[in-house]
Amino acid sequence: MARFAVARFLALGVTLAGFLAGLPAWGQQADKPEKIDSTACVSCHELSARKTKIGDDLSHSIHASLACLDCHTDKGTMPHQPAAAKGTAGSEACRACHTQESADYQRHGRVALGSSQDLPSCSSCHGSHEILPSRLQLSKTHPSNLPATCGACHENLDMTAKHDILIATPVQIYNSSVHGRATKGGVFVAATCSDCHSTGGSAHKILGPGDPTSTISFNNIPATCGKCHKGVESDYREGIHGRRAAQGETDVPVCTTCHGEHGILSPSDPLSPVSRARVAEATCAPCHDSAVLNEKYGLPAGRLATFIDSYHGLKSKAGDTHVANCASCHGVHRILPSSDPSSTINAANLQKTCGECHPKISARLAAAPIHGVTGEGLRTHAADIVEKIYIIAIVLIIGGMVVHWLLDIWRQILKLLARRPQVIRMTPSEVWQHTLLMLSFIALVISGFALRFSDSWVSSFFFGWEGGFGLRGTVHRVAAVVFSLTVIWHLVYLFTPRGRRFFVDMIPLWEDFRFFWDRILYNLGFKGHVTSIRRFSYVEKAEYWALVWGTAVMIVSGLLLWFDNWFIQHLPKGALDIALVVHYWEAWLATLAIAIWHLYSTVFNPHVYPMNPSWITGTMPEDMYHHEHPGHLEEAKRETAELIRKQAERIAPPAGPEP
Numbered sequence: 001m002a003r004f005a006v007a008r009f010l011a012l013g014v015t016l017a018g019f020l021a022g023l024p025a026w027g028q029q030a031d032k033p034e035k036i037d038s039t040a041c042v043s044c045h046e047l048s049a050r051k052t053k054i055g056d057d058l059s060h061s062i063h064a065s066l067a068c069l070d071c072h073t074d075k076g077t078m079p080h081q082p083a084a085a086k087g088t089a090g091s092e093a094c095r096a097c098h099t100q101e102s103a104d105y106q107r108h109g110r111v112a113l114g115s116s117q118d119l120p121s122c123s124s125c126h127g128s129h130e131i132l133p134s135r136l137q138l139s140k141t142h143p144s145n146l147p148a149t150c151g152a153c154h155e156n157l158d159m160t161a162k163h164d165i166l167i168a169t170p171v172q173i174y175n176s177s178v179h180g181r182a183t184k185g186g187v188f189v190a191a192t193c194s195d196c197h198s199t200g201g202s203a204h205k206i207l208g209p210g211d212p213t214s215t216i217s218f219n220n221i222p223a224t225c226g227k228c229h230k231g232v233e234s235d236y237r238e239g240i241h242g243r244r245a246a247q248g249e250t251d252v253p254v255c256t257t258c259h260g261e262h263g264i265l266s267p268s269d270p271l272s273p274v275s276r277a278r279v280a281e282a283t284c285a286p287c288h289d290s291a292v293l294n295e296k297y298g299l300p301a302g303r304l305a306t307f308i309d310s311y312h313g314l315k316s317k318a319g320d321t322h323v324a325n326c327a328s329c330h331g332v333h334r335i336l337p338s339s340d341p342s343s344t345i346n347a348a349n350l351q352k353t354c355g356e357c358h359p360k361i362s363a364r365l366a367a368a369p370i371h372g373v374t375g376e377g378l379r380t381h382a383a384d385i386v387e388k389i390y391i392i393a394i395v396l397i398i399g400g401m402v403v404h405w406l407l408d409i410w411r412q413i414l415k416l417l418a419r420r421p422q423v424i425r426m427t428p429s430e431v432w433q434h435t436l437l438m439l440s441f442i443a444l445v446i447s448g449f450a451l452r453f454s455d456s457w458v459s460s461f462f463f464g465w466e467g468g469f470g471l472r473g474t475v476h477r478v479a480a481v482v483f484s485l486t487v488i489w490h491l492v493y494l495f496t497p498r499g500r501r502f503f504v505d506m507i508p509l510w511e512d513f514r515f516f517w518d519r520i521l522y523n524l525g526f527k528g529h530v531t532s533i534r535r536f537s538y539v540e541k542a543e544y545w546a547l548v549w550g551t552a553v554m555i556v557s558g559l560l561l562w563f564d565n566w567f568i569q570h571l572p573k574g575a576l577d578i579a580l581v582v583h584y585w586e587a588w589l590a591t592l593a594i595a596i597w598h599l600y601s602t603v604f605n606p607h608v609y610p611m612n613p614s615w616i617t618g619t620m621p622e623d624m625y626h627h628e629h630p631g632h633l634e635e636a637k638r639e640t641a642e643l644i645r646k647q648a649e650r651i652a653p654p655a656g657p658e659p
Contacts, residue, residue, distance in 0.1 A: 033077035038067035040078065061131050094122040101204045110208035111163065118159060125149055141203070143188040147171045147180065150193045173263040196224055218250055225255040235334035251293060258283045276321045280307055284326045306371035329353055329370065412610050419621040423633070424640040425614035429493065434615055436486040443479035445591050447472050452584065480558055487551055505535045508545070512538040533631025539601050543593075550590045557583040 058064055069076050071093040095102035106113050108120060125141060132139035140149045151171035153159050160168050167173070174180045174193075182190035194203040199215050207214035215224040222242065226233025236242040236255070244252040258274055259265075265272035273282040285304040287293055294301050307313040307326070315323040329345055336343035344353045347367065354366040426434065450459040450472045463472050493499040516538045521527035536544075560567050560579040568576060602612045607627050614620045619640075626633050 033079060033081060035076060036078045037076075038069045041068040041075075058129055061129060062133050063129075063131055091122045101202070104200075104202040104204040108206055109163075109165075110210065116163075118153070118163070120153060124152070141194075143183055143190070143192045144186075146192045146194060147174055147183075167262065170262045177260075177262060177264045178266045178269075179264060191228060195227070218254060219245065219248075221254045221256055232333050235332075239331070239333060239335040240337055241335060251287075251296075253287065274327075276325055277316065277319070280304060280313070280316065280326050300371075303371060310370055312370065324357055328356070409610050413613070416610070416613050416621065417617060419623075421622045422617075422619040422640075423622050423625045423636045424618055424643050425612075425620050425625070425636075426618040427498070427643070428618060431615065431618045433486060433490050433493065436482060436489075438615075440479045440483035440486065441590075441594070443475055444483060445587070447476035447479060448587055451476060477562065480555075480562075483551075484555055487555070506541055506544050508538075508541055509534075512541060531630050532628060535629065535632050535636070537628065539597070543598055543601075546590075546593055550586060550593075553582060553586050554590070557586070 063071075073093065074081065111119055113119060127140050132142075134141040136142060137144060139145065148171070154165070154167075155169055155171050157168055159165075175184070179191045183192055194206075197206045197215060199205040199207050199213060207216075209216045209218070211217060212219070214220065222233050222236055222245070237246070241252045241254075245254060260273065265275075267274045267276070269275060270277055272278065281304060288299065288303040289301075289305075291301065293299070308317060312324045316325060331344050336346075338345045338347070340346060341348065343349065350366040351361060351363045354361045358366075446458065446462055450456070450463055453459060454472075459472070463475075494503050511534075515530065515532060518527055518530040519538075522530050532538075557579040560571075560576060561583060564576055602608060602615070603610065608624060612620055612624070622633070622637070625636060629636070
């Protein structure tokens with residue numbers, strides 16, 4: 001081993017000595033660089049040539065006739081001299097020959113040349129040695145490859161985020177479009193990146209949408225699409241949308257407004273915004289349902305709603321793609337107002353327009369309104385009369401039914417209140433607590449959901465008049481105050497002797513869970529009838545403690561939302577968002593719990609229907625109490641007698657001893 005170590009040391013020494021001996025000669029050579037020609041490049045770059053196939057690339061390249069030094073002009077000496085600051089190789093070398101392209105390529109989108117290292121160079125798009133004419137399918141700039149070439153940067157999420165490019169995956173979207181699928185299918189005349197983004201016919205002059213000369217500037221989009229779709233552009237220019245766009249209005253639709261930008265789909269595709277099934281809601285409605293635009297241009301409001309309520313709209317919503325839609329009557333691109341004599345919806349042309357689907361339609365029927373609420377549309381005066389007859393019949397017949405059952409339930413309630421003997425279930429104080437909680441809860445539910453769903457029937461029915469939105473908020477807050485004060489009243493009540501006993505009786509016990517299980521078995525038919533032996537069953541205890549929890553959550557979250565300007569200064573970010581979510585979903589939970597759990601046990605349970613009257617009078621029939629709480633009936637009767645005695649004493653106090 002020692003001999004091998006010595007041999008290694010000697011070999012290293014000889015090598016180092018040779019290297020040092022060669023330094024003066026190398027330095028002398030460096031002082032006098034030798035000029036070379038392009039034939040000398042292969043002697044050094046032979047290995048690279050084998051690895052990258054430079055020779056093969058050049059032999060097929062559009063630059064096959066050029067020598068190495070025609071592009072690499074700074075490499076004409078051996079050894080090579082350091083390149084100048086700007087250099088002549090790469091893009092600068094390309095500029096020497098391609099002067100027009102160089103003049104066009106002063107910026108790329110919103111980024112100016114020289115302002116960012118991310119800006120694509122010539123080789124980024126065209127390649128280096130393997131540059132091929134765009135007409136060849138292997139070329140990086142051939143229509144079939146251009147999306148991938150552009151996607152090298154525009155599909156790079158880091159790049160798009162850095163330069164604030166809003167569309168993160170344009171190539172992916174384009175590939176699924178009608179243009180992208182056509183290109184992949186071999187139709188190379190279909191639009192690709194440079195067809196839309198090249199200004200002045202130069203693929204090197206790609207400008208951002210903010211440049212008024214850009215092909216994708218708002219006002220230039222019709223002309224850009226019109227390069228392929230000449231007839232469509234002409235129709236659009238003649239239509240009302242094109243006229244307004246020519247006048248400088250930027251809130252009217254252009255091609256991309258309706259069809260999209262990169263992900264343009266065929267109208268036959270159900271996902272397309274201009275498909276027969278979606279054109280009304282996805283394309284026309286966003287503008288024609290806009291209150292701002294309707295006011296600006298003096299257009300009637302509610303066009304989508306009145307269309308959906310019409311015969312055509314109802315059929316369309318049902319999935320019929322053959323029924324008339326917006327474009328069927330108004331046209332596709334050459335859309336004109338009804339006042340224009342050549343408009344498809346001009347009074348003189350309606351019979352022809354409607355006749356496309358209804359060949360034998362009369363002029364009078366064609367003139368009937370199409371848009372209409374409650375089914376108004378293609379119908380005669382006789383249909384209006386029939387509708388009015390039905391409305392009157394519904395009011396009289398259904399109204400009579402409602403009155404009949406109201407009278408019946410009123411009689412049942414009177415019989416229930418008159419049934420004797422009665423057992424006191426709640427004192428007047430407890431009745432008032434329940435009443436205030438009930439009324440304020442109902443007001444909170446109605447006003448709260450009216451605030452959350454401001455366009456719903458609940459909102460319009462209860463607060464539809466002018467100023468309704470402010471009134472909703474006022475009602476909600478007043479009800480919240482009443483609800484909170486009632487809760488405080490109940491808390492004070494819990495410290496009274498009866499309140500303390502109420503609280504103790506409301507504490508869940510193990511037998512409540514056993515009673516719950518026995519009731520489940522009874523309902524399934526596996527056990528005989530079971531009843532509660534306590535003052536409150538598991539149903540009432542569950543309601544009470546759910547109310548306690550829900551009240552605490554709603555009051556806390558409600559206060560956070562009410563006084564948000566103060567709390568936002570003292571709470572972490574997102575706290576108010578959480579409070580809003582909690583308040584909304586707890587409202588749903590409480591509303592559904594009352595509607596399902598509480599109303600069944602106090603109204604819809606067959607044993608208590610039409611109601612447990614204790615919420616009105618504080619008392620309930622003894623037989624009803626016996627059915628629900630047989631084990632507690634005797635105690636309830638004693639309590640009733642005691643309360644009646646105390647009430648009698650308050651009305652007529654016992655006489656004192658005779659003098």
